Amino acid sequence: MITIAQRRTEGRPATDEWHQISSTMWFDLFRTNRGLALYSPQFTPVTGDIELHGVVSLGVLLVTVFVLAAAGISYGERTNTALKVLFGIGVITSILVCLHGTGWxxxxxxxxxxxxxxxxxxxxxxxxxxxxxxxxxxxxxxxxxxxxxxxxxxxxxxxxxxxxxxxxxxxxxxxxxxxxxxxxxxxxxxxxxxxxxxxxxxxxxxxxxxxxxxxxxxxxxxxxxLSILLFSFxxxxxxxxxxxxxxxxxxxxxxxxxxxxxxxxxxxxxxxxxxxxxxxxxxxxxxxxxxxxxxxxxxxFVLILYRLSPSKVNGFFVLSPLRRFRALDEHAHSDELRSEGGSPDGSPGIPLGVATPEVFGTALQPVRRRHQSRPQVPQVIIHCPSPSPKETQERIADNVVTRLPSTEEENTDL
Structure with a gap:
């Protein structure tokens, strides 16, 4: 057998010899008769339900994503939005857990x-x-x-x-x-x-x-x-x-x-x-x-609250600030507008038979809702020719005559 010193004297480096020895030793490890490496099977027990763990992990992931995205929600809507989202995720996750779980x-x-x-x-x-x-x-x-x-x-x-x-x-x-x-x-x-x-x-x-x-x-x-979608509308x-x-x-x-x-x-x-x-x-x-x-x-509980105060329920569930303002504004001013005979834009109502050119022109102006920024639109006013005093008196006389009962109707009433 040629030693390492002899190899060195012959001019061949000793590292080649060590590489050959080490590679031969590692290659022969766990091998018999120059065959492939064989390992005995290792059967591990199943310690949990994969489907159940997947459903729970999905619910935790959705909650985590919402918590990270909650920073972009305004402070006034953060609380009610968190309640709605967490409640919806919890209910959906519980139903899926009951569907895939084996604990009935x-x-x-x-x-x-x-x-x-x-x-x-x-x-x-x-x-x-x-x-x-x-x-x-x-x-x-x-x-x-x-x-x-x-x-x-x-x-x-x-x-x-x-x-x-x-x-x-x-x-x-x-x-x-x-x-x-x-x-x-x-x-x-x-x-x-x-x-x-x-x-x-x-x-x-x-x-x-x-x-x-x-x-x-x-x-x-x-x-x-479906209920989660309907709560937003x-x-x-x-x-x-x-x-x-x-x-x-x-x-x-x-x-x-x-x-x-x-x-x-x-x-x-x-x-x-x-x-x-x-x-x-x-x-x-x-x-x-x-x-x-x-x-x-x-x-x-939500139905009872909606019967008592629909404006507050709409304000809690409706996500859009514009829709929320409209719901609150329409409910708050609906009774007032009906009693005063007014219009939604705050302008006075126009009783029948009292429409004058000035009032008629004002009523046709563009409707402007409060707290809404809209581009300036030129006002359109329709000018109606005002009747002369003589024509006005004739119209009033005609109305009075038509409203007076006839002689035949008086005889029948008597």
Whole structure:
């Protein structure tokens, strides 16, 4: 073997030798028989719902964007605009969370059970089931997590229906779990939900309840968007649509509760049973009910305020300062103008039969609203020829004659 000193004496630099040795060592690392590098698979458990986290992140992002943009809003409108925007974002986010969340019904149990089929190995695990409107999450966590040379930490999802239709997707998912070799507790829960015959139709009830409730919540979501748009144009109509949105959300909760199975869902294991009664509603159910009832109260409150003081309600909800001024001005001066017989521009009214050339010319001047800057327009005044005194007397005489009753009418009255 040629040493580094010999290489140096022969005139070849020692750095080439070190580069060759180091490259050979790194290339041979994790390789056998001069093949490619192979790494063992690392399966990590799912610790959260991706769709639910995405919806919450979207709501937080919208709130952050509004807070950053609030600096450009005038100080007088910043408070009411913040209330309206934050309230709308909160309601929309809560409806989307209820649509995508898996917390409509929940149950869990800690027990010792078989880990694999046809095996006597038993493990102590915490089994949980989380039912949503379109899917069911099954969790299996060991106590401790490392048992029997395996990491027991599973979070599997079962879709209730496919393609937006009411067709069941439970049986295909159950067969897929069998092919993958899932732990026995997860397979037992999937089989219990997939059975659809005789008296075991629990999965059918869960699927139909989620399907119809989901339709009603999407309708409530559309009405919520419509109410936000209407509040900027007509607050009274927006309040009515808000009341309808709250009623629809509460009705969705009622439909979900009515479509539950007649008896409780009981899944038996070795030491304990996983029981899901009809009253075991989760946080999504109560969140949707609270949101719907809150929208109903808010809509009724706005309608009452609109009946008492429509000008203040219009001033709070209408975003445009020009439209706000018009709403306030028209309401404040409507009664006064009607009683005085005046016109919206503040000029006196023209009673019938009293129109003179001077008044008639003044009334045809351009209307100027207060607090509005408009370009100067030349005034247009129409000059009417004034009648002579003789003509005026003749007209008055004609009016008096026409108003006096005739002799025939006097005889009939007598």
């Amino acid at each position: 019904k929940e149950a869990s149990v800690i027990t010792r059970t078989d880990y694999r089929a046809y095996s006597k190995d038993q493990v102590k695990v915490a089994i949980g089931i989380h039912i949503g409107l379109k899917s069911v999450n099954i969790t299996l966590v060991g106590d401790p997590v490392k048992q029997r040379g395996d990491t027991i930490n599973y979070n599997e999802r079962i879709f209730l229906y496919t393609g937006g239709k009411a067709e069941s997707a439970l049986k295909p998912t159950f067969k897929d779990f069998l092919k993958k070799g899932m732990p026995l507790p997860i397979i037992s829960i999937a089989e219990y939900l997939a059975l659809d015959g005789g008296g075991l139709r629990k999965g059918r009830y869960v699927r139909l309840a989620g399907y119809f409730t989901r339709i009603m919540l999407w309708a409530a979501f559309s009405l919520c968007i 007509c607050p009274s109509r927006g309040a009515i649509v808000t009341v309808l949105t709250g009623l629809l959300q509460c009705a969705a909760n009622g439909v979900y509760a009515l479509l539950q199975p007649d008896s409780a869902m009981v899944i038996s294991f070795r030491d304990a049973d996983l029981k899901i009664s009809n009253a075991d509603f989760g946080w999504c159910f109560w969140l949707n009910l609270f949101t719907g009832f809150g929208l109903f109260l808010v809509g009724i």
